[in-house]
Amino acid sequence: MxxxxxxxxxxxxxxxxxxxxxxxMNDLLPQDAYRWEFVERTVLSLAKSYGYQNIxxxxxxxxxVFQRGIGEVTDIVEKEMYSFEDRLNGExxxxxxxxxxxxxxxxxxxxLLYEGPKRLFYxxxxxxxxxxxxxxxxxxxxxxxxxxxxxxxxVDAEIILMCARLWDDLGLQGLRLELNSLGNExxxxxHRAALVTYFESHQAAxxxxxxxxxxxxxLRILDTKNPMMQDLVTAAPKLIDYLGKESLDHFEMVQFxxxxxxxxxxINPRLVRGLDYYNFTVFEWxxxxxxxxxxxxxxxxxxxxxxxxxxxxxxxxxxxxxxxRVIELMKxxxxxxxxxxxxxxxxxxxxxxxxxxxxxxxxQLRSAGVDVLVHASPDGLVPSFKSQMxxxxxxxxxxxxxxxxDELVQKQAQIKDLRGTGAQSTVSFDxxxxxxxxxxxxxxxxx
Ligand code: ATP
Ligand code: MG
Numbered sequence: 001m002x003x004x005x006x007x008x009x010x011x012x013x014x015x016x017x018x019x020x021x022x023x024x025m026n027d028l029l030p031q032d033a034y035r036w037e038f039v040e041r042t043v044l045s046l047a048k049s050y051g052y053q054n055i056x057x058x059x060x061x062x063x064x065v066f067q068r069g070i071g072e073v074t075d076i077v078e079k080e081m082y083s084f085e086d087r088l089n090g091e092x093x094x095x096x097x098x099x100x101x102x103x104x105x106x107x108x109x110x111x112l113l114y115e116g117p118k119r120l121f122y123x124x125x126x127x128x129x130x131x132x133x134x135x136x137x138x139x140x141x142x143x144x145x146x147x148x149x150x151x152x153x154x155v156d157a158e159i160i161l162m163c164a165r166l167w168d169d170l171g172l173q174g175l176r177l178e179l180n181s182l183g184n185e186x187x188x189x190x191h192r193a194a195l196v197t198y199f200e201s202h203q204a205a206x207x208x209x210x211x212x213x214x215x216x217x218x219l220r221i222l223d224t225k226n227p228m229m230q231d232l233v234t235a236a237p238k239l240i241d242y243l244g245k246e247s248l249d250h251f252e253m254v255q256f257x258x259x260x261x262x263x264x265x266x267i268n269p270r271l272v273r274g275l276d277y278y279n280f281t282v283f284e285w286x287x288x289x290x291x292x293x294x295x296x297x298x299x300x301x302x303x304x305x306x307x308x309x310x311x312x313x314x315x316x317x318x319x320x321x322x323x324x325r326v327i328e329l330m331k332x333x334x335x336x337x338x339x340x341x342x343x344x345x346x347x348x349x350x351x352x353x354x355x356x357x358x359x360x361x362x363x364q365l366r367s368a369g370v371d372v373l374v375h376a377s378p379d380g381l382v383p384s385f386k387s388q389m390x391x392x393x394x395x396x397x398x399x400x401x402x403x404x405x406d407e408l409v410q411k412q413a414q415i416k417d418l419r420g421t422g423a424q425s426t427v428s429f430d431x432x433x434x435x436x437x438x439x440x441x442x443x444x445x446x447x
Pocket of ligand 2: 075
């Protein structure tokens with residue numbers, strides 16, 4: 001019987017098991033959050049400076065949104081999606097693996113393009129069932145822009161220049177722009193035929209994935225990461241040699257505008273991107289500093305997509321950036337600075353009656369835009385000033401304001417400079433607010 005089994009007794013009395021997070025899905029801890037906030041602030045102001053507006057779609061969509069919006073024969077739809085059946089109504093749902101398909105679904109459903117073209121951006125988590133490794137996670141985050149309803153190459157150039165400005169704003173260096181044109185459907189068809197003939201004559205050199213793609217989506221063979229196939233792929237027929245006048249003109253105008261803004265780039269004929277609805281311009285921003293996960297952002301023009309998703313035929317282009325990879329790169333390059341202070345002012349008090357003036361002052365300071373932390377202890381008791389001062393110091397605050405029993409009687413507070421001279425002065429209650437503000441202002445002039 002189990003009751004007499006000593007090991008089961010032990011289990012019953014042992015601690016409750018800790019729960020683990022899902023593999024490949026990370027917690028973002030406070031010591032890293034400030035870098036994320038910096039990136040988030042930077043992309044928000046970038047979007048604003050180009051006139052792009054925020055759109056927020058749900059995390060979950062009908063699976064069909066991504067099947068149609070990304071294409072059946074893609075890594076994402078074939079093997080990376082988190083899809084499930086809604087137990088209550090049997091709907092097939094998917095955690096969004098990328099932003100574009102969902103934005104396009106929303107824009108069509110909400111008739112957003114009725115008033116004319118739209119410049120939009122989104123930011124948020126995406127989900128892909130991939131093998132977790134550095135720079136590759138199962139929940140990751142993207143910032144992306146979509147320019148919907150513009151056919152010209154000027155907008156391709158605009159969204160690329162936007163990326164370049166973002167790297168500048170973040171202080172990132174060494175990101176290279178790779179560019180290609182996928183032409184139109186007719187040109188891709190001709191190229192595809194040449195590609196199939198070429199790869200068929202080299203069947204023996206193809207890996208399993210490529211043999212399968214030869215039948216489904218031969219262009220994607222060019223995208224292979226298999227080192228054994230690199231020579232074969234380099235010598236394959238190039239799409240750019242199949243482009244007609246319209247496609248070439250479009251591509252040249254993009255390049256012209258990039259050059260006019262002194263933005264260097266490399267034309268990479270093997271750049272095909274993962275999705276099969278891209279046309280004309282495609283691009284990626286890559287770095288050597290992140291190992292094999294070196295693509296930080298990618299995008300291009302996808303004129304056929306909106307119609308394919310049930311909307312009125314509308315040209316469009318966009319890009320998406322992986323925030324984790326950007327943050328990794330910032331760390332590599334020592335960017336993002338030191339962890340900021342938790343607060344500007346740390347309130348040290350003696351509990352009881354001293355809480356009242358401490359709380360009132362803290363609220364006044366917060367109303368004036370000062371970040372204030374009022375000491376609190378896990379046990380609800382009030383520790384010695386010495387131990388509170390240690391906490392004040394560790395918080396990174398510039399000043400501690402101290403209101404003890406004696407101070408309360410005298411209606412005074414102490415202001416202690418925690419970063420500079422260490423000087424401490426006694427100030428009456430009615431002056432303490434002004435004094436703290438004055439010090440913060442003059443201190444920030446010096447800094
Ligand atoms: P990769 O070739 O690295 O798989 P991708 O072509 O699948 O990238 P996109 O769908 O173009 O990537 O997504 C745009 C960006 O999002 C990528 O350049 C990358 O920075 C980021 N990204 C994509 N998948 C992941 C992931 N699993 N984990 C972290 N970031 C990712
Ligand atoms: Mg991928």
